[in-house]
Amino acid sequence: MVANKKSLTTAILGALVALSIIALVLSLVKIEDVPLPPAVKYGMVFDAGSSHTSLFVYEWDSDKENDTGVVSQALSCDVQGQGISSYASDPPKAGDSLRVCLEKALKVIPAAKQSEVPTYLGATAGMRLLREQNSSAADQVLAEVAKTMREYPVAFKGARILTGEEEGAYGWITINYLLESFTKYSPKAHAWVHPEAANIFGALDLGGASTQISFMPEGSLNWTEASQFTLYGYNYSIYTHSYLCYGQNEMLKRLAKELIVESSSSTRVDHPCYPKNYNETVSLSSFRTSPCTNASDPRLTVSNRNVTLQGRGNASGCLAAVRKLFNFSACGQSQDCTFDGVYQPPVHGQFIAFSAFYYNFKFLNLTEGQSLDAVKETIEGFCRRTWEDLSSSYPEENAERLPKYCANANYILTLLLDAYKFNETSWNNIFFQMKAGSANVGWTLGYMLNLTNMMPAEAPVWIKGHVPSLWAAAVAFIILTLTLGLAALLVLLWV
Known part of the structure; x- marks a missing residue:
């Protein structure tokens, strides 16, 4: 009977202690608005x-x-x-x-x-x-x-x-x-x-x-x-x-058209940028599909004849042909001018060159910060390689893109150096990445x-939350200790 009384007393005291602690903590906890994570x-x-x-x-x-x-x-x-x-x-x-x-x-x-x-x-x-x-x-x-x-x-x-x-x-x-x-x-x-x-x-x-x-x-x-x-x-x-x-694809079309127009009525035309022993046949009618090449030259507008472009792998000749696509004379002596009479302040700071700038130079392994001299030397060497050499060296490269890298690379050099006016020093501020x-x-x-910027920021969504403070936890611990001590003393006295 005594044992049962002791057990019952202990249980009651334990429950009272637990309830008092819960009540105390809840009374001391501060209730405030808490924001949910933003959507x-x-x-x-x-x-x-x-x-x-x-x-x-x-x-x-x-x-x-x-x-x-x-x-x-x-x-x-x-x-x-x-x-x-x-x-x-x-x-x-x-x-x-x-x-x-x-x-x-x-x-x-x-x-x-x-x-x-x-x-x-x-x-x-x-x-x-x-x-x-x-x-x-x-x-x-x-x-x-x-x-x-x-x-x-x-x-x-x-x-x-x-x-x-x-x-x-x-x-x-x-x-x-x-x-x-x-x-x-x-x-x-x-x-x-x-x-x-x-x-x-x-x-x-x-x-x-x-x-x-x-x-x-x-x-x-x-x-x-x-x-x-x-x-x-x-x-x-x-x-x-x-x-x-002046995008890459339109540049290639304009380059081919200029070479054909310069050659008069010939059906076979030398292309200095294409690899030696590479041939490509184009129809004059294809130049009428773009405003960039739809000139009024009668040799383009009244004829649908085909012309074969014969690769010559001539690096210097390629660079010279590409430069003719730009009207540099329209700028006169102005330094704040690129070509076609377009105003541009001097380039300043570091630049990221992406899209086709990156893809062409990545193919040529020129995206690791090489000097301008090294870049020119690599491009010249690539342009001198024959079609047989290139096609065997790059069997997985797209057969339509491969013969055009020489023209693309020389175009990039002309655009960056002659048009935008980067020089040997500022060239080091260009980083090619995608x-x-x-x-x-x-x-x-x-x-x-x-x-x-034009979309209004949403007001934070708030919920009611419990945020306990450090002093509330400390007081709760003290009360718990005192309560347990009193409970133990009560049990001992009862016994």
Whole structure:
């Protein structure tokens, strides 16, 4: 009986102690609003270039940093086939070509968020050329693209043709964001901060139909030439210019046309940039497919004859032929001028050269910071190699691209040295790369970043939560100790 009394007393005392502790802790705990983690937002951008289309999916926290999202790449998908401008004669195929990548994108975006994902398609130089040549065909291609994208559960915001300056400026934003020139996470501050000594990079972009240069000049900039942005609370004013018809593919067409026109009516024409023993047959009618080569020369407009281009592997002759594509005389003696009379302040700072700049130099193993002399020597040596040598040395390289690397490389040298006026010293400030971190370099990320400026930051979602303080825990421990001591004493006295 005594044992039962003891057990019962002990149990009661234990329960009382536990209840008193719980009541005490609850009375001392401060109840306040606690924010939930910010929601993740998504966005999609199609880069509809002249030679291909790619889709990029981006994500960022809804609370943003100084009104700009901290954006990361969640997915990239290359659309099969050529650029959407190639579907001018069959516009529905332009929309259909996007379906595979759209379906891949929806697999990485939660179903509950898909309906609010802003989705854009930006077309670049290929569609700019198509609009010049046939504006109704360009409109129809964009209409078919929009029709397809509206079939998917996303917030489609439109398909439009970007200006060359927009393309260049957004590429500049992408580069400097990825290289943490705008904002950088500080582990010490546990926050995103503006770098005190930010290194702002310039952007060099070479596409299929156009090329862009964008950078922050030293000193003041003529306001008519400036593109202005506000990113992470800071204002930036940059120079940017785009040259239509000076993209890699259009340059090759223009080069071939000039060589043919200079040779009069010959059906066999020497091509100094093609490897020796390589031949390519082209129809004069093919030059009428682009505004860049659709000249009024009667030898091009009234004849559909074929011409065979015979490779000669002449490095110096190639460089000379490429230089003729530029009108350098239009600048006179002005140093603030590239070609065709276009104003440009002196290049300043470090530059990232991407897209075709990178791909051509990567093939030639020239992306490791080689000196200008080493670059020239490598290009000259490559241009002297025969077609048999090249095709056996690079059996896995695309047979259509391989004979064009000599022309492309000499074109890059001419554009950077003679047009943009980099020299032997500033050449070392050019870095050839296509990625920074895990994200692709290009205009789409910069486009998405700039758009986040226009999207209102969401107010944090709050819940009622319990936040215990240190003194409450200390008092609870003291009360627990005293209670247990009193309980033990009570038991001993009862016994």
